C-alpha cells in the first residue's frame with residue numbers, strides 16, 4: 001500500500017487513534033445529530049431518514065480513524081486520488097464521492113467509493129455503468145445525479161431541463177442504481193437564502209420520479225452553513241465538513 005517503504009516494519013501507531021480526538025469528534029457528531037433531529041421535528045420528519053456524511057477532504061487518515069471510532073463512518077471526499085490514498089488507512093469507513101469525476105478516474109472511483117454523488121452527464125453515467133459492470137459485477141453502484149438547480153455557471157451538474165430529457169437514457173444502465181439527486185447550493189450569506197435551492201431540488205425530484213419511477217428519492221443537499229434548512233426541505237443526506245472537523249487549511253473546495 002505504502003510505496004517506497006517495502007521493508008518498513010509494521011507500525012502499531014498506524015492502526016491507532018488519539019482518544020481525545022475520538023471524544024472531541026463524538027461530541028461534534030452528537031451536536032450535529034441534535035441539530036438534524038430538531039430540524040427534522042420542525043418539518044414533521046423522522047430524523048432517522050437523514051444520513052450524515054462527514055466531509056473529510058484535507059483531513060488526514062489518522063484523524064479519520066478517530067472519526068470512525070467516534071461513529072462518523074460515512075465519509076465524503078471531493079478528490080478521487082485523496083480518497084484512494086486514505087481509504088486503506090481508515091478501516092471501517094465507507095466513502096462518498098462528492099466532487100467532479102473525470103473520465104480517466106472512473107475505474108479508481110468505482111474501486112474506492114460506495115456511492116458516487118456527482119454524476120453530471122450522460123457520458124459519465126454510461127462509462128460508470130460499463131466499469132461498474134466489470135469491477136463489481138452483480139452489485140449495482142449507487143449513484144446520485146448532480147443537478148445545478150440554480151443554473152450557477154460556477155457549479156457542476158445537469159441543467160434541470162437537460163436532465164428531464166436525459167432520464168430515459170438512464171433506464172438502460174443496469175449496473176447503476178439511481179438513488180436520487182444531489183446539489184451544491186450557491187454561496188449564500190444566510191442559511192435561509194439557500195432555501196429556494198433546496199425546494200427546487202425537491203420539486204424537481206418529484207417531477208422526475210412521476211415519469212421515471214426508477215429514480216430513487218434521495219436528496220443530498222445541505223452543508224455546514226445551511227444543513228438545517230436543507231433538512232427542513234427534505235434532505236435525506238447532508239454533507240458536513242467544517243462543523244465536524246473545524247476549518248480547512250485553505251478556503252478552497
Ligand SMILES: *Cc1c(COP(=O)(O)O)cnc(C)c1O
Pocket residue numbers: 055057078098099184222223224225239240241242243253
Ligand atoms: C466541502 C464540501 C462540503 C462540506 O462543506 P462544509 O462547508 O465544510 O460543511 C459539502 N459538499 C461538497 C460538494 C463539498 O465540496
